[in-house]
Amino acid sequence: MPGPNLLKPPGKDAFAAFVAGFGQRFIVTVDTEEEFDWAAPLDRDRHGVVTVPALRKFQRFCEGFGVVPSYLVDWPVASSSLAPQAIGEAVSRGAAEVGVQLHPWVSPPFVEDVSEFNSFAGNLPFELESAKLHALRDRIESAFGTAPLIYRAGRYGLGPRTAEILRACGIAIDTSVRARFDYSGTGGPNYREHPLRPYWADADRHLLELPLTTVYWGPLRQLGNVIYPQLWRAPRFRGLLARAGLLERIPLTPEGITAEEALRGVDIAIDEGLPVLVFSFHSPSLAPGHTPYVRDDEDLDALYDWWRALFAHLARRGVRPTSVREIMASVQRG
Template sequence: MGRVTDPPAADALVQWPADFAPRFLVTVDTEEEFDWTAPFAATGHTLDAVGELGTFQRFCEEAGVAPVYLIDYPVATDPRAAEVLRDPVRAGRAEVGVQLHPWVNPPHDETVTAHNSFAGNLPEPLERAKFAALREAIERNFGQAPRIYRAGRYGVGPATTAILRDHGIAVDTSARSRFDYSAGGGQNFRDLPVHPWWIGSPGGLMELPLTTVYWGPLRRFGPVLYPKLWRAPRLRGVLSRLCALERIPLTPEGVSAAEAVRGIDCALAERVPVLVFSFHSPSLQPGHTPYVRTEADLAAFYEWWRTVFAALARRGVAPTTVAEIMAAARLA
C-alpha cells in the first residue's frame, strides 16, 4: 500500500495537464494556542485566534485566493470557527481539511508524551479512532467532507495511508520534504521530492508535499550538504549569510518575504507544479507563536503575503484549490 515516507519511483510522480501548472496553494494549520516550549497537554490550551480567521479569509478573498484550513479537534468543535468559515466553504471561497493533534483529540486513551504527539506513533486502532472523530466533526460543523489531510507535527506513521484511504481522503500533505524530525521521534522527509507523487498505485492517494527549496550557488549540493550541517548551526548560518546555501520553506513564519521570493524562483526553476505555502493559525493574533509577537509583527505578516502574492502573479503562478488539484490529477 505504501507509506508517506517511502521514496517514490520516478514513474510515481503525478503528471499534470499542460494548462495546469504552475499553481500555488495556501494551507493553514488551523489549531489551538499552546505553549510551544512546554510539554504537550490535553488541556490548558486557548482558542483566541479563532476570531481572526475571518480577517484572514477576507484578505485572501480580496486577493482571489481560496485558502485550505486544515482543522484540528479544538477548532473543529468551536462554534465560532464554523460560523466564520461555513459560508466561504460552501461557496468555494475556502476549503477544509483534517489536521490531527492527537493530544487534544478524543479518544484520550494514550499517555500524552512527546513520542505520542506524532499520531503515526500511536497504535493503529487509536490513530484511526482519533482520525474518525475529527473527520466527522469537521464534516458535521463545516458542511463539507474533507479530502485533504496533514498530520500535526507531520506525524504520519505506518498505518496512516490506509486510514486516509478508508475515510475518503484523496490528498495527503504531511510530508515536509527536506526536513528530518526523526531525532524527536517523528519522521524523516529529508530525501523526499517536492513534486507531488502517488502513494501506491496512480490515481489513489496523492502526496502533496510542503514546498521547501535550496537556494544559493551550492543549492545542487543541498540534499547532501545541508543534512550534514545539522550539528553545526553556526556553519549553516555562515553559509546563509554568504548567500552560498540556504534552505527556504514557503512560509511567513521565520522566512522573510525576500527569502520567500527567492524560494519561489527556485521552485519554478525546479518545475515544481504546485507550490504549497503553510503557517499556523495562532500567528493571526499577536502573542501565540514566536513569529507574531506584536501588532507590528502582525502587520508585517500580512505585508509578507501581499509581497508574495504579487510576486506569484508577476511570474504567472495562479492560485489553486484542492478541488482543482483533484480534477487536474483525475482523482475520484
Template sequence: MLSDSLLALPLRASKARFESDFGQRSLLTVDTEEEFDWNGDFNAHQYGLKQFRALAKFQQFAEGIGVSPVYLIDWPIAQSPRAQELLGDAVRRGTAEIGLQLHPWVNPPHDEEVTPYNSFAGNLPAAVEREKFMRLRDAIERNFGCHPQIYRAGRYGLGPNTAKLLKEAGVAIDSSVRARFDYSAVHGVDYSRHPIEPYWVDAERKLLELPLTTVFWGLLRKQGQWLHPRASAYPLVNGILSRLALLEKIALTPEGVTRDEALRGIDIAIDDGLPLLVLSFHSPSLMVGQTPYVRNEDDLDALYDWLRAIYAYLALRSVRPTTVGEIIASVEV
C-alpha cells in the same frame, strides 16, 4: 510497485502529472488549531480558542487578494460553533476549503499517555490513530457539511498506517510531508530525502502527496540534499554557507522566513518547473503572542506584508492560486 506507505521514498515513476492547462499554481494551507504554549508540555485540555476575530480578518484579506485558503482544522476547531459559522460560511461561498489536521493530544479518545512521542499521530497504535482520525473526520462532516479531501498530520507526524487510513476514509490528498526537514531527533519522521514534487503514494493512484514546498538556494543548491543536513550539525558552518550565498534552505512560509528569502525560493521553484507550490502557516500566528513568529504588532504586520508581496510576485510570474478541488480535477490518474 509503489510502497503504499507515506514514510517510504517514492519511486521516480510515481511523480504526479497535471493537465496541460494547469500550468504552475500555488496552494495556501493554514494549520488551523487551538492556541497553546509551543514551549510547554502537551496538554489535552489546557488551550485557547481566541483567534476567530483574527481568522475572520484573514479570510477577508485572502478573498481580497483572490486566494482560497485550505483550513486544516483539528478537534478543538472542529467543535467550535464560531469556527463552524466563520469557516462554514466561507466554504459555502466557495472562498475556502476545509481539511483535517490531527493533534492527537487534544483529539478523543484520550486513551494514550500524553507524551512527546505520542504527539505524533503516526506513532500511536493503528487502532488508536484510526479512532482519533475517524472521530475528527465525522465531526467535520457533521459540523461543516463537507467531506474533507486533504489531511495534514499535526507536527508532520505520519506513520506506517496513515496511508491505509486515509484511503479507507476517502481522503484523496495528504500534505504532511515536510520535505527537506528531519524530525527524527524528537521522535518524528525524517523527510530530508523526500521530493518536493507532488507524487502518488499507492499503485492505484488513490492517494496523492502534496509536500510542503522547501527549496535549496545558492551556488551549491544542487548538492543541498546531501550537504545541508551535514552543515546543519554545525551552526557556524551553516551560517557561513548562507551569508556567502552558497546554500540556504527556504520554506514557503511567513513563519521564520523573510519576504526576500521567500521570493528567492519562489524563483527557484518556478525555474525548476515545480507544478505546485504549497505554502503554509499556523492560524495562531494571526494573533500577537501565540506563536514564536508573531511576538508583537510589527510581526503581525510583517506576516500580512509577506503574503501581499508573495502573491503579487506569484501573479507576476503567472503562478495562479488553486484549490484542492482543482488539483483533484486536474491531476492525471
C-alpha cells in the same frame, strides 16, 4: 501485498501529471489549530481557541487576491462554534476549503500517554491512529457541512499505515510530507529524501501526496541534502552559509522566513518546474502573542505584508492560485 507507506520516498514513476493548461499553481494551507505554549511540554488541557475569529480577516484578505485557502482543522477548533462563524460561510460558497489536521494529544479517544513520541500520530497503534482520525474527520464534516478531502498530520507525523486510514476516511490528498526536513531526532519521520513534486502514494492512484515546498538556494544548493544533515548540531554554521549566500534552506512560510527569502524560494521552485507550490503557516500567528513569529501588532502587519509581496510576485510570474478540488479535477490518473 503491503499497503502504501508515505514514509518511503516514491519512485519517479509515481510522480503526478496534470491536464494541459494547468501550468504552475500555488495553494495556501493553514494549520488551523488551538493556541498553546510552544516552549512548554504538550498538555491535553492547557490550550485555547481565542485566535479563531482572526481567520475571518485572513479569509477576506485572501479573497481579495482570488486565493482559496485550505484550512486544516484540528479537534479543538472543529469543536468550537467560533470556527464555522469565522469561515463557514466562505467554505459553503467555495471561497475556502477545510481539511484535517490531527494533533493526537488533544484529539479523542484519549488513550495514550501525552509524550513527544506520541505527538507524532503515526507512532500510535494503528487502531488508535485510525480512531482519532475518523473521529476528527466526522467532527469537521459535522461542523462545516462538507467532507474534508485533504489531511496534514500535526508535527508532520505520518506513520507506516496512515495512508490506509486516509483512504478509509475518503481523503484524496495528504500534505504531511515536509520535504528537506528530518524529525527523526525527536521520534518523528525523516523526509529528507522525499521529492517536492506531487506524487501518488498508492498504486491505484487514489491518494495524492502534495509535499510542502522547501527549496535550497545558493551555489551549493545541489548539495543541500548532503550538507544540511551534517549540520544539525551546528545551526550557527548553517546561518553562516546562509549569510554568505552559499546555501540556504527556504520553506514557503511567513513564519521565520523573510519575504526576500521566500521570493528567492518561489523563483527556484518555478525554475525547477514544480506544478504546485505549497505554502503553510499556523493560524495562531494571525493574532499577536500566540506564536514566536507574531509577538505584536507590528509583526502581524508584517505577516500580511509578506503575503501581499508573495501574491504579487506569483502573479507577475504567471503562477495562479489553485484549490484542493481543482487539483483533484486536474490531476491525471491514467
